[in-house]
Amino acid sequence: MNSKFPSAMAALTLLAVATLSGCGGESSTTTVSEDCKPKHEFKTMADGTLSVVSFDIPPFSKVEGNDLTGVDGDILKAIAKMECLTLSVKAAGAAAVIPTAQAGRADLAAGDWYRTAERAKVLDLSDPIYLDDMALVSEQGVSTIPDLKSKGLTVGTVEGYLWVADLKDYLGSKLKTYASGVNCYQDLQAGRLDVCVDSYGSAVYTTKGKNLKVEKAEPFDKVAASVEAAQSTFPMPKGHEDMLKAVNEDIAALRSSGELAKILTKHGLEADAAEVGEPRLIG
Numbered sequence: 001m002n003s004k005f006p007s008a009m010a011a012l013t014l015l016a017v018a019t020l021s022g023c024g025g026e027s028s029t030t031t032v033s034e035d036c037k038p039k040h041e042f043k044t045m046a047d048g049t050l051s052v053v054s055f056d057i058p059p060f061s062k063v064e065g066n067d068l069t070g071v072d073g074d075i076l077k078a079i080a081k082m083e084c085l086t087l088s089v090k091a092a093g094a095a096a097v098i099p100t101a102q103a104g105r106a107d108l109a110a111g112d113w114y115r116t117a118e119r120a121k122v123l124d125l126s127d128p129i130y131l132d133d134m135a136l137v138s139e140q141g142v143s144t145i146p147d148l149k150s151k152g153l154t155v156g157t158v159e160g161y162l163w164v165a166d167l168k169d170y171l172g173s174k175l176k177t178y179a180s181g182v183n184c185y186q187d188l189q190a191g192r193l194d195v196c197v198d199s200y201g202s203a204v205y206t207t208k209g210k211n212l213k214v215e216k217a218e219p220f221d222k223v224a225a226s227v228e229a230a231q232s233t234f235p236m237p238k239g240h241e242d243m244l245k246a247v248n249e250d251i252a253a254l255r256s257s258g259e260l261a262k263i264l265t266k267h268g269l270e271a272d273a274a275e276v277g278e279p280r281l282i283g
Contacts, residue, residue: 036084039253040246041186044107046067047246050085052076053106054176055094059205059267060112060232064071071201072234074109075129079250094223104237112199114162114230117283124238127248128231129274130264133200134163134217136229137188142195145170145223153194163197163225170222181206188212199230201269208268210230232278243245 032048042119045051053059054068055204061072068076068089080087090106101109102122112132121225136142138153148155149171157164159177167175176193178184184196186207203214217226254260261271 003170010181016281032084038084039082040242040249042240042242044085044086044243045104048086049088050107051077051082051088051090053090053092053097053100053105053112055092055097056108057111057202059201059269061110063089071130071263071267071269072112074266075254075260076110076119078194078259079247080254083246085134097102098235101235101237101278102263107236107243108236112201112232115233115279115281117281119235122279123235124240124244126234126236126244127251128233128279129222129251130232130260130273131229131276132232132273133229134225135198135200135203136217137196137198137203138194138211139212139216143215144218145220145226148195149174155195155197156187156193157197158184161203162230163223166225204268227235230282231280
C-alpha cells in the first residue's frame, strides 16, 4: 500500500508507470500571486509547477478531486507557497508512485515514504520530514513482538511493508499478509486476526471510533523496523540537486517555525514526531 514498501518497489519497470492512466488524473491545487518571490531558484518538470505523484494513505496523503490533503499535502502546499509554485497532483496506485518519480514523470512523491538504503540507490531522498513508528493494533493491547509468538496470536499486516520479512521469519504461519490495510482491519474486527501490524500514524487514523488499541511496538532486535522509528521523505528523481536543496531547506524552515508540528497535530499525530534526529536510512 505505501511508503512501507521496500525499495524493490522502486525497481518496478516503467510498465508499472503506465498504469497511471487507470489510477487517476492530474490536477492543480494552488495559485500563485504575481508579486510572489521564491525563496530558492530551481527547475521543475514544468515551469511554475511542483508536480507531485501520490496515493491515498490517510492521514498522510489523500487525493481528493483537485486537492492533495493530509500531512504531506499540507507540507507540500506550504513548500509550494514558499517557492511561488502551483502544486500539481497526479493520483496513482501505490505500486506506481515510486516508479513514476524514478522515471522523472513527477518532481517528487508523497505519501509517508520511508528513507531506505535501497530506495536511496535509485532516487534522491529529501531530509527526514517526520517519524513513523511500527504499531501493533489489537483489542487487548499488545505492545511487544515476543508476545505475538509466546501467546500464539494470529497476526496480519500488508504485503510489502518493511517488517514483513522479519515477521515471517519470526512468526512463520502465524503471519497473514494482505493487499491493503482495509482487509487487515476487517479481519481483526471480525475476529479472524488477533493483531494488525501497521504504521503508527495510519493506525491512529484508522482506529478512530473503534474499540481497538494502538501500541507502538517495543524494540525487538529480530524485527529491525521496531528498533528505530522510520523517517519519512519526499523521494525525487536522481540528479536534481537544486530542488533537493530547496526542499530540504524548506522542510527545515517549517520545522524551526513550529509549523510542521502543527500540521502533525492537526491530523491527529504527535507533535514530537517532527523531531527526527539526524538523517538515516533503514536497511
